[in-house]
Amino acid sequence: xxxxxxxxxxxxxxxxxMHRDRAIALAMIAPSALAIAVFVYGFIGxxxxxxxxDWRGLTMSTSFVGFDNYLTIFNTGRxxxxxxxxxxxxxxxxxxxxxxxxxxxxxxxxxxxxxxxxRSVYIFPMALSFIVTGVVWQWLFAPGNWPNxxxxxxxxxxxxxxxxxxxxxxxxxxxxxxxxxxxxxxRIGIPMAMIPVVVAAxxxxxxxVMAMYLAGLRGIPEEIKEAARVDGATEWQVFRTITLPxxxxxxxxxxxxxxxxSLKIFDLIVTMTGGAPGNNTEVPGLYMxxxxxxxxxxxxxxxxxxxxxxxxxxLVAPYLIYNRRTEVER
Amino acid sequence: MSSxxxxxxxxxxxxxSRVVIYSIMIAFLLFxxxxxYLLLITSFKSFDQVSLSRMxxxxxRFSLESFDRAWNGGEGVIGMRGSxxxxxxxxVPATVISCILGSLNGYVLSKWxxxxxxxxxxxxxxxxxxxxxxxxxxxxxxxxEIRLYATIPGLILVHVVYGIPITTLIFxxxxxxxxxxxxxxxxxxxxxxxGIYRHVMLPLSAPGFVVVAIWQFTSIWNEFLFGLxxxxxxxxxxxxxxxxxxxxxxxxxxxxxxxxxxLVALPPLLVYIFLGKYFLRGLLAGSxxx
Numbered sequence: 001x002x003x004x005x006x007x008x009x010x011x012x013x014x015x016x017x018m019h020r021d022r023a024i025a026l027a028m029i030a031p032s033a034l035a036i037a038v039f040v041y042g043f044i045g046x047x048x049x050x051x052x053x054d055w056r057g058l059t060m061s062t063s064f065v066g067f068d069n070y071l072t073i074f075n076t077g078r079x080x081x082x083x084x085x086x087x088x089x090x091x092x093x094x095x096x097x098x099x100x101x102x103x104x105x106x107x108x109x110x111x112x113x114x115x116x117x118x119r120s121v122y123i124f125p126m127a128l129s130f131i132v133t134g135v136v137w138q139w140l141f142a143p144g145n146w147p148n149x150x151x152x153x154x155x156x157x158x159x160x161x162x163x164x165x166x167x168x169x170x171x172x173x174x175x176x177x178x179x180x181x182x183x184x185x186x187r188i189g190i191p192m193a194m195i196p197v198v199v200a201a202x203x204x205x206x207x208x209v210m211a212m213y214l215a216g217l218r219g220i221p222e223e224i225k226e227a228a229r230v231d232g233a234t235e236w237q238v239f240r241t242i243t244l245p246x247x248x249x250x251x252x253x254x255x256x257x258x259x260x261x262s263l264k265i266f267d268l269i270v271t272m273t274g275g276a277p278g279n280n281t282e283v284p285g286l287y288m289x290x291x292x293x294x295x296x297x298x299x300x301x302x303x304x305x306x307x308x309x310x311x312x313x314x315l316v317a318p319y320l321i322y323n324r325r326t327e328v329e330r
Numbered sequence: 331m332s333s334x335x336x337x338x339x340x341x342x343x344x345x346x347s348r349v350v351i352y353s354i355m356i357a358f359l360l361f362x363x364x365x366x367y368l369l370l371i372t373s374f375k376s377f378d379q380v381s382l383s384r385m386x387x388x389x390x391r392f393s394l395e396s397f398d399r400a401w402n403g404g405e406g407v408i409g410m411r412g413s414x415x416x417x418x419x420x421x422v423p424a425t426v427i428s429c430i431l432g433s434l435n436g437y438v439l440s441k442w443x444x445x446x447x448x449x450x451x452x453x454x455x456x457x458x459x460x461x462x463x464x465x466x467x468x469x470x471x472x473x474x475e476i477r478l479y480a481t482i483p484g485l486i487l488v489h490v491v492y493g494i495p496i497t498t499l500i501f502x503x504x505x506x507x508x509x510x511x512x513x514x515x516x517x518x519x520x521x522x523x524x525g526i527y528r529h530v531m532l533p534l535s536a537p538g539f540v541v542v543a544i545w546q547f548t549s550i551w552n553e554f555l556f557g558l559x560x561x562x563x564x565x566x567x568x569x570x571x572x573x574x575x576x577x578x579x580x581x582x583x584x585x586x587x588x589x590x591x592x593l594v595a596l597p598p599l600l601v602y603i604f605l606g607k608y609f610l611r612g613l614l615a616g617s618x619x620x
Contacts, residue, residue, distance in 0.1 A: 021523040025442035028434045028523075032494050033450060039491045040457040043465035043472075050467060100358075107355050118355055120606060121362050126613060127602035128595050129552030131570040135577045135591045136365045139372075139584055144382065151382045159386065203362065211610055264461040267554040271574055288463045293559065298467060305463040316459040324452045 044309065051302035058296060069303040077185030078279055079287065079304070086283045088190050090262040092198045093205075097258055098251065100202065101209025106239075108210065109217045119214070123207035130204065134271025137200035141169040141272075169196045173277045191280040197272050204268075205261070209254050216250040217243070256319050263312050284308050373397065373589035380585050396589035400576070407586055410593060412565065413572035417551060419482050420568055424489040425546040428497045431490065432542050436501025437531055441513050442523070451502065458495035462555055470559065480563045488560060489550045496549075497542050500615045504538040505531065537608070544605055545612035548598040569594045 051069055055061040073079045108119050125133065144151030146166045150158055154166040172192035179188040220243060228238050266285035269275065275282030275290075284304050292301030372385065376393035403409025439451050469488065470479060478484030508531065516526040557568040567575070576590045602609050 022442065022444065024523040025438045026444065029438040029450075032431055032435050032454070032498065035491045036454050036457050036494060039465065039469070040460060041453075043468040044460070046468040047464050103354070104358060107351050110351060112351060112355070118359065121359055123606075123610065124599070124602055125362065127548060127598045127609065129554065129570050129573075129598075131552070131554050131573050132591045132595045133365075135573060135587055136369055138577065139587070140365060140368060149383070151385060155383070156386055203365070207362070208613060211613060215614055260459045264463075266463075267570070267574075270554075271577060285461065285463055289555075292467065301463075302467060305461065305466070308461040309464040312459055312461055313456075316456065320452050320455055324448055 047302045047305055047309075050299055051306050053299050055298040055302075056296060056300075061299075065299075069299045070307070073300055073303050073307075075185070078282070079284070080184060081186040081279045082282055082284045082287050084186055084188065085191055085194060085279075085281060086263065086265075088194050089198060089201075089265065089283065090259065092194070093201050093262050094255060094258050096198065096202045097206045097209045098254060100206040101254070102213050102247075104206070104210040105213035105217055108214060119210075122210055125204040126208045128204065130267040131271050133200055133204050134268045137196065137203070138170070138272045141196040141199075143167065143169050143171055167192075169193070170273050170281075171277055173280060175280070193273060193277055193280045197269060197281055200272060201262075201265070201268055205258060209258070212250050212254055213247060216247045220246050252319070256316060259315050260312050263308065263315070369588050369592055372585050373400075373592050375585050377583075377585065380583075385584075396585040397593070399583070399586045400589040400593060407576065407583065408564070408572070410569060410572045410576070410590055413567045413569050414593070416482060416561075416566055417568040420485050420489070421547055421550045424486045424493070424550050425543050427486070427490045428493045428546045429539055429542050431494060432497025432501045433531075433535060433539070434527075435494065435498040436503075436505050436538075437527055439498065439502045440505040441508075441510070441526070441531075451498070454495050454498055456495070457492065458499070462492070466555075466559055473560065480561055480566060482561075482566060485556060485560050485566075485568070488556050489546075489553070492556075493546055493550070496545065496615075500542050500545065500612065501535075501538055503615060504535075504541070508534055537611075540605065540608045541612045541615065544601055544609050545615075548601060548609070551598055 052064055052066055053061050054063055054065045054068075104122055108115055108122075112118070140152045142152045143154050143166070146154045146168075147158070147163060150166055153169070157163055157165045170193050172195075174192045175187040175189040176192060177189045181188055225238050225242055228242055233241070264285055265283055266289065269281055269283055269286055270289075273281040275286050284307065288301050288304040288308070291297045291304070368386070371388055372380075373396050374392055374394070375389040376391060376395045379389055379391065379393070399405070399407055399409075401409055401411050401414075403411075435454075439447055473479035473484045473488075478487060512530050513526055516530045521529060551568075552570060553568075554570040554574065557571045558574075561567055561571065573587075573590050573594050577587050
């Protein structure tokens with residue numbers, strides 16, 4: 001509407017110019033649009049196609065088998081274990097990051113000394129590669145011959161008189177409680193070896209969540225809180241009824257960001273455990289890599305990748321569409 | 331005692347809450363710095379000082395042996411010098427191209443909207459969330475076809491393309507803060523598409539470019555999966571893949587690994603230390619509008 005008005009307000013020569021500029025604008029974004037069309041949507045379509053063939057081994061196969069590969073992977077104990085591990089990792093990772101992130105944000109925001117220093121230290125792991133994080137935490141959680149001859153964090157516990165806290169960490173094969181259910185080919189529960197991986201991931205990402213919450217906290221007008229205090233609300237009531245509800249959009253963003261990182265997690269696990277012990281810390285991202293590039297089961301690998309994509313899309317697409325709607329309304 | 335409490339009734343309570351706040355904050359500080367302490371003390375130990383039972387002790391003598399081994403290699407360790415150079419050759423061009431593309435896309439999507447441009451933007455954005463596993467096999471096939479597989483230019487192409495969503499997002503949101511009146515004024519003065527870009531947008535773009543450059547620099551430097559799949563040639567490995575190989579080797583030389591980890595961490599860490607404000611802005615831009 002606005003555009004039409006501007007155009008009619010100018011002489012004909014200007015209108016031609018505007019059209020030319022419009023064409024240039026389209027031409028400038030075309031290469032990127034095309035690249036995304038091919039490298040994102042085209043390749044996803046191609047992978048979807050591969051996932052419905054029987055491509056195994058080095059020569060490509062195009063014989064169509066429908067959803068057979070999906071049935072195959074969902075029926076293997078290994079992929080079921082992957083899914084269990086991913087659920088456990090995602091749940092613990094998200095919950096810990098949100099709680100720690102919010103806690104640190106509130107503390108940093110409570111007019112403390114050396115605020116900038118604390119904030120910088122909490123956030124710095126975000127600048128590192130998951131590979132660096134993995135290498136360092138792998139050593140921290142290397143249990144050694146505990147309890148007598150421990151290494152890493154076990155040794156630190158022993159030296160500081162907290163020897164009872166020693167554990168097998170990344171070598172722990174237990175699944176708690178480890179229920180067996182008819183028809184499910186994996187033990188249901190929390191694979192204990194996943195805990196150190198979660199700790200490392202939380203170490204890396206919780207500062208980021210803090211930064212998000214901190215930006216949110218700083219955006220809440222002090223007058224609103226002050227008004228509530230004047231009305232006799234306690235600090236806890238102010239937090240519960242004003243601060244928390246106003247931080248809700250931040251929580252949503254954080255869940256989307258952390259969620260998609262978590263569902264795709266690969267490098268941290270490769271470095272820290274490589275999926276061991278057994279397949280107790282293996283996740284679909286790693287499984288796809290193993291069966292595609294090491295075992296050459298391209299079709300099954302493609303099926304795993306498509307499952308990952310669908311799960312991430314279910315998380316992200318509604319958010320993107322919702323964001324677009326509110327944007328247009330503005 | 332009691333008289334003090336009467337004189338300043340609120341003070342004592344507040345001071346106790348301060349103690350709790352600082353205790354929690356310092357506990358987390360230790361949690362965040364523990365790996366740093368271990369990384370530093372281990373990488374500055376010489377080989378004869380490395381003992382598992384004393385791994386938490388400070389080095390008795392300052393030594394750069396571990397860095398020498400991690401950088402130059404030797405005794406079963408492949409040095410990381412070559413892969414460091416690979417990463418530089420990868421990161422610099424990829425970052426520059428990403429900035430240019432992102433800036434142009436952001437300019438079009440904020441100031442030259444057309445029917446369907448919002449939909450296009452959403453479709454582009456989705457690209458930054460996909461698991462790259464879902465494009466890897468076709469990607470390798472296509473790169474082989476155009477003879478860019480297992481080359482640094484191939485890796486540059488991949489990082490530039492999959493960087494389009496985030497760079498476009500940051501620039502678009504940044505340019506959205508530039509008043510439309512400025513653009514309209516440019517049009518009335520007879521400036522065309524590039525004229526407005528050159529004389530109105532670019533002079534205001536410096537912070538946007540810094541944020542995007544830092545973002546792309548750190549994320550490409552830190553990236554692992556593409557590096558692993560696309561450079562199967564050990565000569566072309568980026569640093570993250572080299573570090574992972576260092577840690578996966580048969581003989582676990584922890585001090586060499588820690589020195590390697592420190593070397594890989596150093597460039598993005600320096601960026602964070604000196605340009606932290608812009609780094610953080612990029613991080614928060616990645617969380618969409620918040």
